[in-house]
Amino acid sequence: MNCMSDESQKAFVDHVRGVFGEGFIPLHRPVFEGNERQYLVDCIDSNFVSSVGAKVTEFEQQVATFTGARFAIATVNGTAALHVALQLAGVGRGDEVISQALTFIATCNALSYAGAHPVFVDVDRDTMGMSPVALRAFLTANAEIRDGAAWNKATGRRIAACVPMHTFGLPCRIEEIAAICLEWGVALVEDAAESLGSYVGARHTGTFGQFGTLSFNGNKIITTGGGGMIITNDEVLAKRAKHITTTAKIPHPYEFVHDEVGYNYRLPNLNAALGCAQMERLPWMLDVKRDVAERYRAFFASVGIPFAAPVAGCVGNHWLNAIVLADKSERDAFLAYTNERGVMTRPIWRLMTELEMFKHCQHDGLPNSRWLEERVVNVPSSVPEHAFKAANG
Numbered sequence: 001m002n003c004m005s006d007e008s009q010k011a012f013v014d015h016v017r018g019v020f021g022e023g024f025i026p027l028h029r030p031v032f033e034g035n036e037r038q039y040l041v042d043c044i045d046s047n048f049v050s051s052v053g054a055k056v057t058e059f060e061q062q063v064a065t066f067t068g069a070r071f072a073i074a075t076v077n078g079t080a081a082l083h084v085a086l087q088l089a090g091v092g093r094g095d096e097v098i099s100q101a102l103t104f105i106a107t108c109n110a111l112s113y114a115g116a117h118p119v120f121v122d123v124d125r126d127t128m129g130m131s132p133v134a135l136r137a138f139l140t141a142n143a144e145i146r147d148g149a150a151w152n153k154a155t156g157r158r159i160a161a162c163v164p165m166h167t168f169g170l171p172c173r174i175e176e177i178a179a180i181c182l183e184w185g186v187a188l189v190e191d192a193a194e195s196l197g198s199y200v201g202a203r204h205t206g207t208f209g210q211f212g213t214l215s216f217n218g219n220k221i222i223t224t225g226g227g228g229m230i231i232t233n234d235e236v237l238a239k240r241a242k243h244i245t246t247t248a249k250i251p252h253p254y255e256f257v258h259d260e261v262g263y264n265y266r267l268p269n270l271n272a273a274l275g276c277a278q279m280e281r282l283p284w285m286l287d288v289k290r291d292v293a294e295r296y297r298a299f300f301a302s303v304g305i306p307f308a309a310p311v312a313g314c315v316g317n318h319w320l321n322a323i324v325l326a327d328k329s330e331r332d333a334f335l336a337y338t339n340e341r342g343v344m345t346r347p348i349w350r351l352m353t354e355l356e357m358f359k360h361c362q363h364d365g366l367p368n369s370r371w372l373e374e375r376v377v378n379v380p381s382s383v384p385e386h387a388f389k390a391a392n393g
């Protein structure tokens, strides 16, 4: 049965128009209403537009301060940040990494660049992120500890790391996951690409393991055009991260000496300039987005549709709001109805295990991931135009 009435669909479009206005309503669009233009011009005037410049350091410091991480290392995008974080967490060719099948492709691409074989455990329905219960069950059933490391008994491979992801800015149960990783000798790297501004208790997501990684792609909560960040509390790892993301060059006034194979993964100063201006506006954006989410919560409650919210003790950034529809046919009807009317909505990702490259990877059956895959839809979540007009007087 189709539980979502035509009336509810129409009421949804009216609600979105009430919040965001007329015309095409995208899922998420960037806001450049602060010092973006000024900092870009400063950057061009200074001639430092590329791989060297003060804005990179300034942006890194802003992100470190905001997240409470001791160190932040800017990278060219979030995928590169995750690639390097995995390598520095000790993931090598032929290792296994446990992740979630319900994620954006970048997570698994980075795992692959690091030479790892992904294995997938299920997510929780409420957080849409890795389930600690599923993680423990997988390790208990499939792994043994030898010499302080976890080994997959079936494949004979070392399980080097675990990469949970905070879906749409909803924090996953990262404290439980961190405890399990510690118990099993598995490095924890958080894909926090979607969760800048999301907290578990008072602690920012991405700061629970060896590394967290962020993304500043154009559709993320703040953007640098393209960009990413590695965050860590470990000074030695932070230095290593800076070194190998900047071609592993030994500082010298004129000689080119590189002491290992590094990457050209540094963030250009131009992009960092955008990032500095965006960071200044982040607290305000988070406030406005909380308000947009609150209005959605009230609306969806009134029509009886489950609206995704952070679990108790967590604060979300409301990057992308999401609803959980009754079944696939209701979802498809909703997607068609809204997109035909200029209100962009989008289903959650296909599971990684359905993609050609990852369909042979080991997994635990993924019941919740499959359930969510058929039902979750993202709804428009930008900062509304009237909000930044008001903010700019």
Ligand SMILES: *Cc1c(COP(=O)(O)O)cnc(C)c1O
Binding pocket: 077, 078, 079, 080, 103, 104, 106, 107, 165, 191, 193, 194, 214, 215, 216, 217, 227, 228
């Ligand atoms: C955006 C994103 C990334 C990183 O993406 P880039 O486009 O490379 O910055 C990684 N993981 C997830 C889950 C993401 O949503």
